[in-house]
Amino acid sequence: MSKAFGLSLATVCALAMVAPAAAADADQGKDIAKRWCAACHLVENDQTKTSDQAPPFATFAKMPEFDQNKLAFLLLAPHPNMPKLSLNRTEVANLADYIRTLK
Ligand code: HEC
Numbered sequence: 812m813s814k815a816f817g818l819s820l821a822t823v824c825a826l827a828m829v830a831p832a833a834a835a836d837a838d839q840g841k842d843i844a845k846r847w848c849a850a851c852h853l854v855e856n857d858q859t860k861t862s863d864q865a866p867p868f869a870t871f872a873k874m875p876e877f878d879q880n881k882l883a884f885l886l887l888a889p890h891p892n893m894p895k896l897s898l899n900r901t902e903v904a905n906l907a908d909y910i911r912t913l914k
Pocket residue numbers: 843844847848849850851852863864865866871882885886888890891892893894896906
């Protein structure tokens with residue numbers, strides 16, 4: 812009984828720790844966006860031009876249920892002209908966090 816309680820308490824703590832860490836990393840996501848995506852996408856609300864017809868990141872932010880899983884899924888699709896890049900899970904999560912700030 813007390814063991815089960817200890818476990819669920821640990822789970823709650825782990826979940827509580829995820830939220831602030833994820834929010835802080837939107838800054839890193841912004842760096843990634845500016846470095847790898849800004850040539851074609853509008854990655855900031857005050858960015859005025861790109862070299863491509865790619866949809867602005869703010870469009871993604873408005874998608875229903877946009878999150879890191881959705882972003883990872885979209886990035887799996889063939890991406891025209893995009894340099895081959897391999898973002899790890901953390902980077903995709905940070906990017907998704909940043910994109911959500913553009914709403
Ligand atoms: C060389 C230009 C280029 C670069 C660099 C680029 N993209 Fe794109 N991206 C495009 C174009 C063009 C489209 C529109 C594709 C279409 O409409 O089929 C697109 C579409 C997307 C989509 C939507 C896909 C969909 O199916 O709706 C996402 C998400 C996306 N890009 C994310 C990114 C991210 C994140 C980066 C940086 C890591 C990035 N792109 C870098 C050109 C680029």
